[in-house]
Amino acid sequence: MNDSTAGAPGWRLHRNAFGRLVLVDEQGLEHVGVVPVRAFPIGAPDEGLSLLGSDGHELVWVDRLAELPAELRTLLAEELAQREFTPVIQRIRAVSTFSTPSTWQVDTDRGATSFVLRSEDDIRRLEDQALLILASHGVTFAVRDRLALDAHSRRLLDRFL
DSSP states (O other): OOOOOEEETTEEEEEOTTSOEEEEOTTSOEEESOEEEESSTTTOTTEEEEEEOTTSOEEEEEEEGGGSOHHHHHHHHHHHHHHOOOOBEEEEEEESOSSSSEEEEEEETTEEEEEEEOOGGGEEEOGGGOEEEEOTTSOEEEESOGGGSOHHHHHHHHTTO
C-alpha cells in the first residue's frame, strides 16, 4: 500500500496502490474510494469540504482546508483538481445561431474549444456577474465576470441571457 498518510484529528487519508483515496476513520475502519466535495466551490472554495464514502454518505466534514496539515491539503487539492475541471471562458469567438441548440467557439484558460449549448437554461447566473455554462457533453465552463469580457463576447452572450 502506498502510504502517504497525513494526520488530522481522529482520521487519516491516503492513496492505495490503485490510486484511490482511503479514509481511516476514528474507529480504524477503512473506507476505500472516498470523494472530496466542496460545499461552495465558487463562493468559498477553501471553506466547507465533505469527504463522501463510495455510497455517497458523508464520512468527514472539514470546516476549512487551511486548518489541515500540508500533506493532507496537497492530497485533497490533487483529487479536487481532477474532479473539478472547469475551464474559464476568456473570449467567445462565434456562435452558430442565436437559438438553441447552438455551437459556441470559445477561447478558455486551457485553449480554444467548441461546445454545444442545448438550452438557455444551461447558463446559470451567479453573484458578481459570474456565470456557469453547461455544455451538452457535460463539461461546465465558467465566466468569472461577464462584464470583463471584450465587447464582441458580451454582445454574443447577451443574446442568450
